[in-house]
Amino acid sequence: MKNLLSVVFAALILISCGSDQEINDTKIFLNFSHNVDGNPVSMDGLSHTNLAGENYNVLTLKYLISDIKLISNEKDHEKIIKDVHFVDLSDPSTMVIESDIIENGSYTLQFRFGLDATTNVTNSFVNEIFHTSMSWPEMMGGGYHYMKLEGSYTNDSTFYNTHTGPTMGMDHSFLCSFDVPININNSINNLEYAIEMNINNWYGPEIVNLEPAIMMNIPTQMNLMMNGMMGVFNLQGLLD
Amino acid sequence: MNRGIIILSIVLLFFSCKKDLIIVEGCTDPSASNWNATALYDDGSCLYDTTIPFQTTPYNIITPFGFPDMIIPEDNPLTVEGVQLGEKLFNDPILSADNTLSCSGCHIKANSFSENNQYSTGIDNIEGFRNASALINLGWNTSFNWDGSVKNLEEQAFEPVINPIEMHDTWVNVESKINSDTIYKNLFKKAFNIDYIDSSYIVKAIAQFERTIISVDSKYDKWMRQELQLSSSELNGFAIFNSEKGDCFHCHGTEMFMDNDFHNNGLDANNFADLGLANITNNADDIAKFKTPTLRNIEFTAPYMHDGRFTTLEEVIEYYNSGGNYSQTVDPLMKKIGVGLQLTNAEKQDLINFLKALSDYNFINN
Numbered sequence: 001m002k003n004l005l006s007v008v009f010a011a012l013i014l015i016s017c018g019s020d021q022e023i024n025d026t027k028i029f030l031n032f033s034h035n036v037d038g039n040p041v042s043m044d045g046l047s048h049t050n051l052a053g054e055n056y057n058v059l060t061l062k063y064l065i066s067d068i069k070l071i072s073n074e075k076d077h078e079k080i081i082k083d084v085h086f087v088d089l090s091d092p093s094t095m096v097i098e099s100d101i102i103e104n105g106s107y108t109l110q111f112r113f114g115l116d117a118t119t120n121v122t123n124s125f126v127n128e129i130f131h132t133s134m135s136w137p138e139m140m141g142g143g144y145h146y147m148k149l150e151g152s153y154t155n156d157s158t159f160y161n162t163h164t165g166p167t168m169g170m171d172h173s174f175l176c177s178f179d180v181p182i183n184i185n186n187s188i189n190n191l192e193y194a195i196e197m198n199i200n201n202w203y204g205p206e207i208v209n210l211e212p213a214i215m216m217n218i219p220t221q222m223n224l225m226m227n228g229m230m231g232v233f234n235l236q237g238l239l240d
Numbered sequence: 241m242n243r244g245i246i247i248l249s250i251v252l253l254f255f256s257c258k259k260d261l262i263i264v265e266g267c268t269d270p271s272a273s274n275w276n277a278t279a280l281y282d283d284g285s286c287l288y289d290t291t292i293p294f295q296t297t298p299y300n301i302i303t304p305f306g307f308p309d310m311i312i313p314e315d316n317p318l319t320v321e322g323v324q325l326g327e328k329l330f331n332d333p334i335l336s337a338d339n340t341l342s343c344s345g346c347h348i349k350a351n352s353f354s355e356n357n358q359y360s361t362g363i364d365n366i367e368g369f370r371n372a373s374a375l376i377n378l379g380w381n382t383s384f385n386w387d388g389s390v391k392n393l394e395e396q397a398f399e400p401v402i403n404p405i406e407m408h409d410t411w412v413n414v415e416s417k418i419n420s421d422t423i424y425k426n427l428f429k430k431a432f433n434i435d436y437i438d439s440s441y442i443v444k445a446i447a448q449f450e451r452t453i454i455s456v457d458s459k460y461d462k463w464m465r466q467e468l469q470l471s472s473s474e475l476n477g478f479a480i481f482n483s484e485k486g487d488c489f490h491c492h493g494t495e496m497f498m499d500n501d502f503h504n505n506g507l508d509a510n511n512f513a514d515l516g517l518a519n520i521t522n523n524a525d526d527i528a529k530f531k532t533p534t535l536r537n538i539e540f541t542a543p544y545m546h547d548g549r550f551t552t553l554e555e556v557i558e559y560y561n562s563g564g565n566y567s568q569t570v571d572p573l574m575k576k577i578g579v580g581l582q583l584t585n586a587e588k589q590d591l592i593n594f595l596k597a598l599s600d601y602n603f604i605n606n
Contacts, residue, residue, distance in 0.1 A: 059572050123495075126308040132499040137482035137489050150572035159572035161484075212575040213484035 026184045028070070028099040029192045030109075031238070032087050034061060036200045041089070046152060051204030056153040056160065058199060061089035062133060063147035066115050066173075068097065070107035070182060079107070084115065086130040107182040109193070109235060113228055114146030114173030120166050140215055141169040149202065153210040160210035162202065164224050167216055172225040178235035192238040201232040269426050284422040294433040296321050299448070301379070304456040305464065306495030310379040313392060316444045318451060321431035326449025328427065329442060334417050335400075336363050336407035343400070343446070346372045350604050352537035353453060358548035362406045369514065371548035374541045376603070377534060379451040382500045386530045386546040387516050393447035398439065411439040418442065455536055455603040456495075463597070470597060477594025480587055486560075487581070488591075490573050492535045497598065502529040503571040506564025507545060514547065527569050539599040553595060557588045 034041050036048045036058070046055035064086055070079040081099045088094045114120070120143030125131050134144040149162040164172060182191065202208065206223035214220045266279030272286035296319035301310050312318060329335065333342045346360040347353040353375035359367040370386050378384070384396040400406040401414060418424045418437050428437045431445060460478075462468045470478065480486035491499050502517045508528065517526040530546045544550040550559065563580030564570070570577065583591065 123306045126306065131308065132494050132496065133501060135489075135493045137493065139479060139482050152572070157566035157570075157577035159575045159577075161572065161575065213487075215484055 024101065024104060024184070024186050025189065026102050026104075027190045028081065028102055028182065028184075029190060030068070030081070030097040030099075031192060031194045032095045032197070033194050034058075034089060034197045034199060037198060041199065043151075046155075048200065050200055050208075050210065052207050052209050054153050054203075054210045056210055057151045058089075058149065059152065059159075060148055060150035061087075061199070062130070062145075063087050063113070063149075064115060064130065064134060064144060065111045065113055065176075066119060068109075068111040070099075070102065071110055073106040073108060073181065077105075079103075084119075084125070084128070086128065086134070088133075102184050104185050105183075107184070108177060109180070109182060110175060110177045112173050112175050113233070114164065115144060115166075116173050117166065117169070117171040120144055120171075120173070136165045136215075141166040146173060149199065159212060161212055161214070162208075162210070162224070163215050164221060165215065167218050167221050170218065170221070172221050174225055174229045176229075176233045178233075180235045180237060194236040194238055196234040196236060197232055198234070199232075201230070202227050205230065268423075271430065272426075282422050284425075286422070286426060288429070296431065299323050299452065301451070301454070304454065304495065305461075307377075307380055307456075310451065311382065311392075312379065312451065313394065316394060316447060318448050319431060321427070322445050322448040323452050324449075325424075325427045325431045326445035326447065329446050330449050334421070335409060335414055335442075337409040337413065338363050339417075341407055346406075347375050350540065352376055352455065352540040352600075352604060354541040356542055358543050360406070362403070363408050364405070366405045368405050370546050371543060373533060374537060375450060376453055376455040376537060377496060378453065380496055380500075381498075383531060387520050388502060388531050389520050393450050394440075394443045397443035397446040397450075414442065415439055455600040457602045458536065458600040459597040460594075461600075471593065473590045473593045474597045475594075476587070477590035477592070477597075480583065480591050481594055485581070485587075486583070486591055487573065487575070488535075491532045491571075497535040498532045500532070502526065502531055503573070504528040504530075504567065504569045506566065506570045506574045506577060507549070507559075509565035509567055512567075516546065525569060528567060529569060535595060536598050537600055537603070539596045540604060553592050554588075557583070557591055561588060 036042070039048070041058045041061070042048060043057055043059055046057055048056050048058070050056065064084060066084045068081045068085060070081065072078070079102055082097055085097055086094055122135070122138050122142035125144065130144065134148070136143050136145050143166050145163055145165040147162070147164045151160060152158060153160045166172065182193070184191065202224055204227060206226050208220055208223050208227065211220070263280055264276065264278050265281045265283040266276030267274050267286035268279050268282040269275060269286045271288070273289050274285065274287045299318035299320050299322070301318065303309060330343045333339045333345070335342065341363050346355050348355050351374070355372045358371060359369060360372045361367050373386065378393060382391070384390050384393065390396045390399070401409050402411060415438060424437065428434055428441060432441050434441060459468065459470065463470045481488040491501070491503055493499060504527070512528045515527050517529040518524065538553065542551055542553070544553070544556050550556045561580045561583050563576050563578045564574055566577045
């Protein structure tokens with residue numbers, strides 16, 4: 001009996017010590033920011049110029065990212081941060097994602113721009129705030145827009161609508177991974193990162209012109225996807 | 241002869257008086273313990289068994305295909321009793337100062353609960369300055385009124401009663417009138433278990449009724465349910481509507497045919513008579529932005545736009561076909577200001593035919 005008590009007592013101490021090493025309260029905050037070649041996004045005038053030499057401004061920017069997760073550098077586990085997130089430049093409440101507590105380890109951040117084909121189904125997000133503003137008509141493939149980027153070009157009263165999405169059911173979403181290591185250990189609390197979008201990079205290196213209607217233009221959708229994969233997004237660590 | 245006439249008059253008077261005397265007054269509420277089935281007029285004598293716990297009957301909303309869950313405040317769940325009471329209030333001119341104008345006076349069922357006058361006229365014969373909105377599928381709206389001035393139906397119902405160009409009453413007076421009415425006293429007791437009726441319960445009941453005004457049985461809906469086929473013209477209109485050719489869907493998309501958002505669709509270049517959303521937000525970026533109306537039942541809700549400036553759907557389509565006017569807050573979805581959609585006459589007619597396929601005749605007739 002005395003031996004049994006000793007074993008139980010030792011086991012309790014062991015479990016207690018192990019627990020202390022793993023528990024932390026570290027969260028990750030992902031802040032969304034947007035620029036045009038490093039300059040603030042302008043709604044006035046036509047102060048931005050794309051690779052095709054077209055001048056423009058930005059009046060609307062809404063987009064979806066999905067499957068936002070941390071992948072451990074040992075590749076042995078993943079931590080899903082959020083399934084789908086809607087960013088609206090006009091709504092500050094959409095500009096940050098707060099994770100749950102992340103266990104210690106070294107991670108890489110990954111997300112998908114848009115929704116993949118299995119997720120992007122008409123009416124599958126009816127209760128989400130983006131349902132009405134981002135829906136993509138069934139007769140053009142159904143589901144939801146990935147992005148609505150709109151503004152003036154050429155003159156104030158001519159508008160471009162760079163709308164990306166699943167044209168005729170094609171999956172133009174893409175993965176974004178970042179080499180920035182995210183190290184979480186007991187000595188730190190929360191970590192903040194900025195997910196930066198350089199809007200001008202949507203329009204090059206594959207030349208994409210500003211046009212009023214591209215939802216059914218598959219080559220343009222493909223070019224936007226390739227430009228997106230080549231470096232529209234960037235991840236920056238932010239100091240406390 | 242004169243004597244005979246006098247005698248006849250006395251006899252008639254006698255019978256007339258006797259008839260008055262046989263009118264039975266008493267409790268007319270079947271749920272009361274002293275209900276008098278022969279009573280024609282309620283004399284306020286109803287008694288209720290207070291040992292029975294307060295209980296209401298849940299009113300279940302069936303979410304239509306492609307609609308989100310309805311937005312129902314936790315403190316105002318739908319009940320059969322509340323909805324019936326709300327309908328009675330909606331149709332009762334008791335809410336107006338001179339007891340002549342009800343909610344249904346300006347929100348007429350045949351017009352999908354809008355009205356076909358450009359502006360509504362209040363009890364003082366003063367016209368408003370916006371067109372009465374259609375009141376359908378409101379439970380899925382996240383804001384109300386053309387300028388989005390209120391965020392829920394309860395809050396909205398407070399406003400017309402005291403608006404000087406509408407019902408021009410006071411809530412103190414309305415409460416007094418309602419509390420003096422034994423039928424309302426009983427109905428509120430059954431719906432909310434209250435003895436004194438204050439305005440918050442009046443608007444709760446109206447909001448409950450309004451949430452049940454659901455219209456999703458148009459020809460389009462039947463087509464979606466594969467119960468019938470749209471005509472080739474309607475199908476072509478559907479294709480124009482849902483492509484960037486007509487580009488209606490960006491604001492009037494989903495099964496709700498609205499986006500719960502605000503847009504400046506270029507109606508005016510400048511000198512705006514109505515600042516719309518900017519009146520509420522005091523933000524210059526919101527000038528001339530108005531809430532997107534649903535296009536369901538659009539055939540019944542003429543005239544069109546926030547100020548009812550267009551009397552026919554043809555005028556509306558022609559407006560978009562010509563591209564509208566530029567102003568600083570005009571929506572980029574308007575794309576080609578002054579140029580427009582450039583639809584052919586046949587395409588315009590197809591689009592109108594599709595819009596008319598959104599008409600729910602069962603809704604307005606039953």
